Amino acid sequence: MKLRDNEPLRERLAAEYVLGTLRGRARRRFEGLMHDDAALRRTTREWNERLGAMAEFAPPVAPDRRVWRAIESRLGLRAAAPRWQFWRHGSLALWRTLGLASSALAALLLVTVLLDRPDTTRMSDIASLTDEQARPALVVTADRERGLMTVKVVASVPLTAQQALQLWAVPRDGKPRSLGVLGADRQLTLPLPANAIGADVAVLAVSLEPKGGSRNPDGPSGPVLYKGAWVRLM
Amino acid sequence: MSTVAAPSDPTQLRAWLQGAARHDRGAFRALYEASAPRLYGLALRILGRRELAEEVLQESFVAIWHHAADYESALSAPMTWMTTIVRNRAFDVLRRTRSEGELDASEGHALESLADLAATPADRMQMSSEAQALADCMAALEDRHREVVGMAFFHDLSHSDVAEKLTLPLGTVKTWIRRSLARLHACLSARGAA
Numbered sequence A: 001m002k003l004r005d006n007e008p009l010r011e012r013l014a015a016e017y018v019l020g021t022l023r024g025r026a027r028r029r030f031e032g033l034m035h036d037d038a039a040l041r042r043t044t045r046e047w048n049e050r051l052g053a054m055a056e057f058a059p060p061v062a063p064d065r066r067v068w069r070a071i072e073s074r075l076g077l078r079a080a081a082p083r084w085q086f087w088r089h090g091s092l093a094l095w096r097t098l099g100l101a102s103s104a105l106a107a108l109l110l111v112t113v114l115l116d117r118p119d120t121t122r123m124s125d126i127a128s129l130t131d132e133q134a135r136p137a138l139v140v141t142a143d144r145e146r147g148l149m150t151v152k153v154v155a156s157v158p159l160t161a162q163q164a165l166q167l168w169a170v171p172r173d174g175k176p177r178s179l180g181v182l183g184a185d186r187q188l189t190l191p192l193p194a195n196a197i198g199a200d201v202a203v204l205a206v207s208l209e210p211k212g213g214s215r216n217p218d219g220p221s222g223p224v225l226y227k228g229a230w231v232r233l234m
Numbered sequence B: 001m002s003t004v005a006a007p008s009d010p011t012q013l014r015a016w017l018q019g020a021a022r023h024d025r026g027a028f029r030a031l032y033e034a035s036a037p038r039l040y041g042l043a044l045r046i047l048g049r050r051e052l053a054e055e056v057l058q059e060s061f062v063a064i065w066h067h068a069a070d071y072e073s074a075l076s077a078p079m080t081w082m083t084t085i086v087r088n089r090a091f092d093v094l095r096r097t098r099s100e101g102e103l104d105a106s107e108g109h110a111l112e113s114l115a116d117l118a119a120t121p122a123d124r125m126q127m128s129s130e131a132q133a134l135a136d137c138m139a140a141l142e143d144r145h146r147e148v149v150g151m152a153f154f155h156d157l158s159h160s161d162v163a164e165k166l167t168l169p170l171g172t173v174k175t176w177i178r179r180s181l182a183r184l185h186a187c188l189s190a191r192g193a194a
Helices: A007-019 A024-035 A038-057 A065-075 A092-101 A103-116 B010-021 B025-047 B050-070 B078-099 B104-112 B114-119 B129-139 B143-155 B159-165 B170-193
Strands: A125-130 A136-143 A148-153 A163-171 A177-182 A187-191 A201-210 A224-228 A230-232
Touching: A007 A024, A007 A038, A007 B143, A007 B170, A024 A038, A038 B025, A038 B078, A038 B129, A038 B143, A038 B170, A065 B025, A065 B050, A125 A201, A136 A163, A136 A201, A136 A224, A148 A177, A177 A187, A177 A201, B010 B025, B010 B050, B010 B078, B025 B050, B025 B078, B025 B143, B050 B078, B078 B129, B129 B143, B129 B170, B143 B159, B143 B170, B159 B170
Parallel strands: none
Antiparallel strands: A125 A136, A125 A224, A125 A230, A136 A148, A148 A187, A163 A177, A163 A201, A201 A224
């Protein structure tokens, strides 16, 4: 294909690139060609100006005020919400992404878990909860079939007798849901409620709480120490 | 042109974008106030779900703040620059949710209303002159051709996706899109020259 001399073809490919109907290998090849062809970049930009204006056909809708607050917090444009109120920082989307990106880590973890747990064939989901330096601290596994989940502490977490760890499911919208409280035990098996693993759960989090758990029914009262997202295994 | 700047006045938007590039918070806030409803409307149209559209709007403005210095006013209208960011991000989310199989119902609904949208865009007065010109040129296309173009643009669909959704032969869809794009090009060029 001699693209350089074929003006109608250049126009058409640029237009379909912007429209989105140029797909897959053809799209990547076109991007490669643009890289070395300033005129083709300009043609594509012109099409982006022409067709991009279609975006304005959608009726405007005023977004909720929380969106601006989340943007402000993320960019540090005003005093941020208290650090433990992590779900107000608006970075759930980012965590979800991180959760997906770390499925390789989860797979590694699975190997470890498999080694000391022979009955993992029933495990349907796994979440690795890590600290701020991305070091794994807890592994949560779910068994959808039997409706059970197991929380296992894999790092040394120093707790006094008055302290406990509380596990939360943080949905994309709304308040965190408490899943259970972990005291001195290193491992705990809990019932798996549907709202712990539904599609709307963005992330799991563990907060440091007084013995017995947070006094606040709407969320953690102490700092969030660990967080991580579910990875579906089967 | 009226003397009072409309919310989509490109000169004003460009000035605010340049302010954001200098990390001027006031300018960034003004840019958000002026453009967020339109950008959110776009994300909502693509995704059909509020929480996903809010996520996209947030991500987009974080990106706009970080990349405002890269905006080249000679190359792109400010609204086009921002809508391209929002559209790309919305498509990322669309692909993610499609692969999770979550979105079908709302997407079907959004697709139904697309034909109307392309035919009678909301509040022309609020649109940039480029969008008004495009709306006029799209109005001159045949209804089904316009529908096919709008569907591809707003829903990140391939030729075969469009063909399947409209139960049309693939070759027909390809021809319609090719022909529509050529007509839009001619129509917009003629208006530009006038």
